[in-house]
Amino acid sequence: FSHRRIDGGARALIKSLALLKPEDSPSNWFQPARIIEMGCGCGAVSMAAAIEYPNAKILAVDSDARAIESTQASAKLNEITTVETLLTSDGVIPEPRSWDLLLGNPPYYSDYRIAELFLQAAKLSLKTGGRIHLVTKLNDWHDARMKQLFNNVEAHTIGEYTVFTARQR
Numbered sequence: 026f027s028h029r030r031i032d033g034g035a036r037a038l039i040k041s042l043a044l045l046k047p048e049d050s051p052s053n054w055f056q057p058a059r060i061i062e063m064g065c066g067c068g069a070v071s072m073a074a075a076i077e078y079p080n081a082k083i084l085a086v087d088s089d090a091r092a093i094e095s096t097q098a099s100a101k102l103n104e105i106t107t108v109e110t111l112l113t114s115d116g117v118i119p120e121p122r123s124w125d126l127l128l129g130n131p132p133y134y135s136d137y138r139i140a141e142l143f144l145q146a147a148k149l150s151l152k153t154g155g156r157i158h159l160v161t162k163l164n165d166w167h168d169a170r171m172k173q174l175f176n177n178v179e180a181h182t183i184g185e186y187t188v189f190t191a192r193q194r
Contacts, residue, residue, distance in 0.1 A: 031069045034130045034160045037186035039073040041158045044181060044190060045126075057081055057125035061118060061150060063143045064130050068096030068108070074128065075105045083107055084124075086146075088114035116146040124150045129159045137166055148174055151193040159189045 031039075045055040058081050062071045065085035075083050085096045085108055093110045100108045111118070118124065127147040131140040140159070147157045157175060161167045164180065164187050171178045175191035 031067075032130075033184060034162075034186055035066065035069050037183035037188055038070050038128055038130055038158060038160045040183050041128075041160070041181060041188040041190065042074065042077050044158075044188075045156070055126075055156060057156070059124045059126075060084070061086060061124050061127045061146070062129070063087075063116070063127060063146055064092075064132070064139070065096045065110070066092050066130070068092075068099040070128050070130065071096060071108050072099050072103055072105060074126075075100075075103075075107050079107065081107060081125075082109070084109050084111055084118065086111045086113060086118065088112070116142040118146055118150040121149050122152050124152065125155050127151060127155070127157045129157070131159070131161070133161070133163060137170075140167065141170070144170060144174055147193070153193055155193040157189075157191050157193070160186050161189065162186055164189075 060074050060081050060083045062085045065087045071083050071085040093112045096110050129143040131143050167189050171191050176194050178191040181188045
């Protein structure tokens with residue numbers, strides 16, 4: 026999934042976790058207890074989230090069985106016990122409206138169908154005030170669509186990528 030290295034989008038998504046802990050305002054740090062990673066691939070983002078938030082429950086989701094196996098192997102190798110996996114292609118997440126953060130790195134080859142699936146999963150799974158971080162290189166559609174669905178949409182340039190952050194209404 027990462028061809029022997031973490032891809033740039035996953036790296037940007039990992040770096041975006043720092044946005045939840047602004048250096049100038051520790052009292053405003055966002056401490057998610059329940060995190061979803063959509064399109065987990067090898068699980069690098071889930072592993073980083075587990076290290077950053079060791080008490081959080083993390084659900085790594087993908088439609089590819091090999092991605093799920095890779096994520097499970099990553100968790101085992103790194104002795105991370107807080108990451109669970111879910112193999113699904115419909116974007117339905119258990120326990121709707123109860124998750125704090127969704128991290129997504131949708132593929133770019135799907136005419137936004139998969140990005141839309143990720144956004145709908147966030148809409149249905151995040152609790153009010155929950156956050157979404159979605160990484161892309163294709164800004165216009167993501168910006169417009171996220172503004173239709175979420176509040177406080179912001180674009181953050183991280184390397185060659187843009188990570189859009191927003192809050193559930």
